[in-house]
Amino acid sequence: MFDFGQFMPPLLRxxxxxxxxxxxSGILGTLIxxxxxxxxxxxxxxxxxxxxxYVNFIRGIPILIILxxxxxxxPLMFPTVTFSxxxxxxAGLSIYSGAYLAEIFRGSIxxxxxxxxxxxxxxxxxxxxxxxxxxxxxxMKVAIPPAIGFLIALVKASSLVxxxxxxxxxxxxxxxxxxxxxxxxxFVVVAALYFLISYPISLLGRWYExxxx
Numbered sequence: 001m002f003d004f005g006q007f008m009p010p011l012l013r014x015x016x017x018x019x020x021x022x023x024x025s026g027i028l029g030t031l032i033x034x035x036x037x038x039x040x041x042x043x044x045x046x047x048x049x050x051x052x053x054y055v056n057f058i059r060g061i062p063i064l065i066i067l068x069x070x071x072x073x074x075p076l077m078f079p080t081v082t083f084s085x086x087x088x089x090x091a092g093l094s095i096y097s098g099a100y101l102a103e104i105f106r107g108s109i110x111x112x113x114x115x116x117x118x119x120x121x122x123x124x125x126x127x128x129x130x131x132x133x134x135x136x137x138x139x140m141k142v143a144i145p146p147a148i149g150f151l152i153a154l155v156k157a158s159s160l161v162x163x164x165x166x167x168x169x170x171x172x173x174x175x176x177x178x179x180x181x182x183x184x185x186x187f188v189v190v191a192a193l194y195f196l197i198s199y200p201i202s203l204l205g206r207w208y209e210x211x212x213x
Contacts, residue, residue, distance in 0.1 A: 008189075011172050011176065013167070014169040014170070015193045015197065018155070018158055018169045021090060022151070022154055022158055025093035025094040025097055025154070026097065029094045029095075029154075030098075030101055032099075032101070033098045033100070033104065036098065036105075037102040038105070041110065051102070058098070059099050059100060063157050063160055064163060067163065068163070070088045071083060071085070071088040085161075088161075088166075089158075089161040089168075093158060093161070096157070097150070101150065104143050104150065105139065108139040108140070109136075111142045112138045116138065117134070119134070120133075144205075145208065148201060151201055152198045155197055155198050156194065156198070
C-alpha cells in the first residue's frame with residue numbers, strides 16, 4: 001500500500017521543482033517569444049528570415065533532443081562550457097517555449113486589423129511606438145488564451161527533464177517506484193499532482209476569456 005507519510009514529501013519536492021522550472025522557463029520563453037514574434041512581423045526581410053529559421057527549426061525538433069544537446073553535446077563541442085541539470089532544464093524549456101510563443105504572438109499581431117497600423121502611421125508614430133501603444137495591447141487579447149493553453153502543455157513537457165537527471169515530479173515518481181515497487185499507486189499520485197499544477201492555469205485561461213467577453 002502507498003505510504004503517504006513516507007513518499008509524499010519527495011513527490012512534493014519534485015512537484016515544487018516542476019513548478020519552478022515551468023514558471024522560470026515560461027517567463028523567459030514569453031520574452032523570447034515576444035522578441036521573435038515581433039521579428040516575424042517586422043518589415044525588414046532579413047529580420048523576418050532569421051526569426052523564421054529559429055521558430056521553424058525549434059518547432060521541428062523534439063524538446064528531448066534540445067535537452068540532450070544542451071546537456072551532452074555542447075560540452076563535447078566546447079569543453080570549457082558545462083551546464084548543470086537545472087540550467088539545462090530551464091534553457092531547454094525556454095528555447096522550446098519561445099519558438100511556440102513566437103508563433104502565437106506573430107499570429108496575434110497579424111490578427112489586428114490593418115487599419116490600426118495605418119492610423120498609427122497617420123499619427124506619425126515610429127515602429128516601436130506603433131507596437132507598444134497600438135498593436136500589442138490589442139494583440140495580447142488574442143494571444144493570451146492560446147498562450148495559457150501552451151503553458152499547460154509546457155507543464156507536461158517538463159517531465160522530460162528527468163532524462164538528464166533533474167529530480168522533477170516524474171523522476172521523483174520513478175525513484176519512489178524503485179523503492180516501494182508500487183508503480184500504479186505511485187504514478188496515480190504523480191498524475192494527480194500534475195493535474196493540481198495544470199488545472200489552476202486552465203482556470204486562469206477561462207477567467208480571462210470570461211473577462212474579455
